Amino acid sequence: MPLHRCVWGEVAIRPVRQRDWRALDAELRAGRAWLQQWEATLPGQPAGMPDTRRQVRSMIVSMREGLSITCVIEWHGEIVGQISVAQIAWGAMNSCSIGYWVAERVAGRGIAPTATALICDLLFREWGMHRIEICMLPENAASRRVPEKLGFRPEGLRRGYIHIGDRWRDHLVFALLAEEAPRDGLVAHLAADGGCSPHRGESSLNDPAERRLMP
Template identity: 55%
Template sequence: MTIPVLRDGSVAIRPIRIRDAKTLERELLDNRAWLRKWEATNPGGPVGFDAKASIRSLLAHSRSGHGVPFIIEVDGELAGQLNVSGMSYGSLSSASIGYWVAERFAGRDVTPTAVALATDHVFFGLGLHRMEICIRPENAPSLRVVEKLGFRYEGLRRRFIHINGDWRDHFCFALTVEEIPEGVLQRWRDGRVPATAGRVPDADRTAAERPLRLG
């Protein structure tokens, strides 16, 4: 699978490369306090992080058609990472997005621009039908991303992903290509995202504040 370079203004997403490993490691270490509480973890216990091995795994998924791994750049500087994963075709034709950005780029519309570029590529470049984003209820900046881009709220998933050492609830959002024929980026730039887009019902916000009873 050929991964393109996609750009809007100063923000670009480009294919990840093995030679990005050292820069990625440095950014992840420098932003440890900023990113740690949102990082996926292994329920079986801590494992070491090897940037080169991680990149090789992402590239292998790309070659098999199951993912599209991007680096996020701002004015040519590495600003974060965005991965399209879980890609399936045929009757499902869907994928999901995960991402992170360095703290110094937060609040500059870098993340929504990157997500919009990637989603438009998956819809109009790869021909998939649906994109999903799952976000922890506590992650206000990411919740703002889906509000800005008009992702539709689909529900609360209890204990969905292992994050920062435990199973965490997530709010899930999605878009289908039929909902945005002009593209995610264009609709956002034109100011035509519905005012209620991405809003989580109060009942689900309340439910997410209460631990799930087990047993």
């Protein structure tokens, strides 16, 4: 499926490129203490700084194979985070899950909700997804506010869902169905509620200049 750059005001998402690894690595290292508490780990292996260059290479391969989508989040043209679509299921399900992180230095500016709204509009409108899911640790209040702002419905607790740190951790589950999404899109809904990153003008989701295929 085609992937293109999506923009709302000062926030943009676009498919990750190999050369992005340095910027992502710098943000991950700078925010290590803050981000590590939410990062998935491999059972039986010590937690450590990931090989970002290798991870980005794997992300690109996975996108080419249609298994996942990974986009960088830009704010004022600078990479400040990442948003990913995984567990993509077609056929009788047409569902996926979303994960995201933003640098601590820009947290609280509405960047994560805006980026999530942008990718959800793309998934519902162009990819034909029927269900989008977001999961997070119960104590991750900042992450929980993202699906809440976008109208995702809480569906309870998924026990022992992801390994984080030294154990399997329970996660809260939020989901949104295509028929529950606002007709004018999640970005417009979020902006109307004042939950978007400050913006000027309209979302360029509908601007042909921003709908080009990305290399």
